[in-house]
Amino acid sequence: MDLLRSFIVFQKVAELGSFSRAADALGIVPSAVSRQVSELEDWADLRLVNRTTRSLHLTPEGQIYLEKLSHITAEVQDLKSLGDTERSxxxxINLTTPIMLGxxxxxETLARFKQANPRVxxxxxxxxxxxDIVEEGFDVAVRAGNLSDSSLIGRKVGLVQISTVASPKYLQTYGxxxxxxxxxxxxxxxxxxxSQAARWPFLVSGKEVFVKVTGDMRANESLCLKTLSLAGLGIIRLPRYYVSNxxxxxxxxxxxxxxxxxxxPINIVYQSGRQNRPTLRAFIDFVAKDLRANSKMT
Incomplete structure (x- = not known):
């Protein structure tokens, strides 16, 4: 049994949701795909895929396997480049980030990385x-705010100024x-x-204070909040680059x-030891350098 091959086939089946589509993508026959998955299930002693005549979906164990395998196959891909500095x-890379940054x-940073590294x-x-980047299967996160998880490594890559703003219409009406x-x-x-209330930070006499504020509308998407504020419905806090125009x-x-x-502060966060993967290390270094040079960062 080619265990690595079975890993790759199983990932392709999970991605495409079909043995036949996975076979087409891999250039093999559907029976070979089915055999590889069955051999992997026998090896793992777990049912990974539930099959019916009309549908295919992962079992809970299969979903966990898929998340774990993404790291293994990524490590294997990276090993290919260790002895060949001429090859790209x-x-x-599995990345997570909040909407504010995403x-x-x-x-723009990811586009530049892909242009420089088309095979990643x-x-x-x-x-x-x-x-939780460890439990949820992410390689790296880009986060806004101060770091609190000491089990992860963080690299500060910039700062974002948050502004409190309102429309002239709102201010004329309510002061x-x-x-x-x-x-x-x-x-x-x-x-x-x-939450019905939020705590907004401000500097008063050189000290940070938090003001508990309330409002009759909430949204977890910044552009939505900006549109509501432009309509004169209230005061918002957003990154300054969101509202600069x-x-x-x-x-x-x-x-x-x-x-x-x-x-x-904006930080890149990752597990200790993960940066030893050449591709992940190159990605972290590239993103850190690019974000520090980004004109939108202060």
Whole structure:
């Protein structure tokens, strides 16, 4: 049994959801695909795929296997390039990042990485929650905010300034807050959809303070919040590069700029030892250098 070959075939079956489509993609007959998966199930002593005449889907054990195999096959792909410095990097990177970074900053960086490394695949999961990159099968994360997980390695790659803004229409109707505590009397549109209230940081007399704000609308997507604020519905906090054009045209106005909180750090986060993979190490180095040079970072 060619175990590595079975791994690759199983991944292709999971990706395409079909033995016949996997066979076409791999250039082999469907019976060979079925045999490879069956041999892998026998070897693992687990049912990995549930098959019917009309459908195919992974078992819970098969899903766990798929996540684990992504690391193994990536390591194998990287090993191919260790003794051949003339050949370009190969392999696959699984990346996760919040919407704030995934919408504007990272796509340009990833495009430049792909142009330089066409044989490396990248999967990007844009998720607005704290992701356990070890348990959920990610190689690396790009995160906003201070790091809290000491079991991971983090490299600071830049800062993002967050601005508090509102439309002239809103400010004409309800007035502008003169100090952070005034926000408790305003409609503040929060990015936290799981809570009725949010805590916004500000600097007061050189110290960071948090103001508990509330509002009648919430959204976990920044462009949605910006549209709501442009309509005069409330005050929002967004990365400055999200609203820079609107600030220049006057469609939005910054409030409490004298109390703006310190910029938010941006970090690349990964497991200890994972950077020994040549492809992942090259990816981390490239992204770190590119983000530091990015004009959208402060």
């Amino acid at each position: 990097l190969t392999g696959h 919408q504007f900053i990272l796509p 695949g990248v999967s990007v999961s844009v998720i607005n929650r704290m992701v 502008a807050p003169k100090e952070p505590k005034d926000l408790t009397n305003h409609n503040c549109l929060s990015a936290d959809v799981s 609107e600030l220049e045209t006057g469609a939005l106005v910054e409030v409490l700029p004298q109390n703006a909180a310190a910029p938010t």
